[in-house]
Amino acid sequence: MNTDIRTEEFHHVQAAHCENGVTTALLRHHGLDFMTEPLAFGMGSGLFYIQIPFLTINNGPAISFRTMPGAIFARTCKALGVEVSRKKFSSQEKAQLFLDKKISEGVPVGCQVGVFHLTYFPKEYRFHFNAHNLIVYGREGDQYNISDPIMEDVTHLSAQELNRVRFAQGPLAPKGHIYFPERIGAINDDLIRKGIVTGIKRNVRDMLRIPGNFAGVDGIRHTSNHIRKWRDKLGLKKASLYLGQIVRMQEEIGTGGGGFRFLYGAFLEESAAWLQDDRLANLSEDFTRAGDLWRGSAIKMAGVYKGRLTEQKDFEEIADMLVNIREVEKEAFQKLSKLNLGK
Structure with missing residues (x-):
C-alpha cells in the first residue's frame, strides 16, 4: 500500500519516560497546553515499587519502580474528564487497519510495544520488555511516523517492523494495544x-x-x-x-x-x-x-x-x-x- 496518510501537525515531546511522554504529547495535541511530564506522572500516581512474585523477566526478578503500564495515561485522563478509547486485537491485519483508520482521521495514537525488535533502538538497549509506549502519527508509503518520547526526534518504522513490535510475545504481550483521547470537555x-x-x-x-x-x-x-x-x-x-x-x-x-x-x-x-x-x-x-x-x-x-x-x-x-x-x-x-x- 503506497498511499500516504497524513495527520495535522504533530509536535514531538521528548520525556524521561515513555508513558509520561505519550500522555503529555497526546493531551497537548488536543489543546491541553498546561500538561507537563511531571504533572502527568503525579496526577497518574506513577511512583511505585513492586517485586512481582513468581514472575521473572530476562531470567531475573520482575521489579518495577512505577505503577502498572497504562495506568498513568488512564488516571491522568480520568482526572481531567478526558474520555479515552483502548483496543487490543486478535490479528496484525485488524490492528493495522484500525491504526490506518485513526491516523487517516488525523488522530495520533499511543501504542504499547516490545523493545527487542525496535530497529531505531541501539542494540544494547534491545531486550525482551513489552511495556514500552510510543505514538504513531502518520504514514508515508510503507513507513509509519513514530514519536517515541525517549528519543530526541521523530523516527520511522516500516509496517512490518511496527506490526512485529506491536505483537511481541512474552510477559505483558501488547496484543496490538492502541489508545488515544476520544473526547475532551471543559477543563479549568x-x-x-x-x-x-x-x-x-x-x-x-x-x-x-x-x-x-x-x-x-x-x-x-x-x-x-x-x-x-x-x-x-x-x-x-x-x-x-x-x-x-x-x-x-x-x-x-x-x-x-x-x-x-x-x-x-x-x-x-x-x-x-x-x-x-x-x-x-x-x-x-x-x-x-x-x-x-x-x-x-x-x-x-x-x-x-x-x-x-x-x-x-x-x-x-x-x-x-x-x-x-x-x-x-x-x-x-x-x-x-x-x-x-x-x-
Missing part, C-alpha cells in the same frame, strides 16, 4: 487542582497502605531481604545477574528507580504552584534525596554485576542501602499524608 484550574490532590492521595495509599509485603515501601524491604540471601542461595554468578537485572529495570528501561523519584519531586514543585502550598515544594527535596540514594545503590549493584565486588558484605551493604531508601520514602509519604490537601 479547579479540575486540575482536584486531579493533583487525588493523584497525591492515591500515591500515598499505594506506597504506604497497599496489602502484602512485596509492594510499596514494604516491597523495598522485601527485595532487601532477598538480596541478603542471593549470594549463598544462588551462587555468585546468578546473584550478580539478578543485581544487574535490578539495575536494568531501574536505570535503563525507563521504570526509573532514581529518575522517577526526581520526577516526583518536580511534580510536587509544580503542585505547590497550582495549589499555592509551599509545603509541597519543601517535600520535593525528600524525593530528590531518595532518587540520589537509588542511583547510589545502582552503582554498587553494577559493581557486583561487573565482578569488581564479590563478597557477601557487598550484598549486605546493598541490602542496607535499600533499607535506608525505604525509610526515606516511607517518611516522605507519611509527611504527604498529613498535609490534608484539598480541605
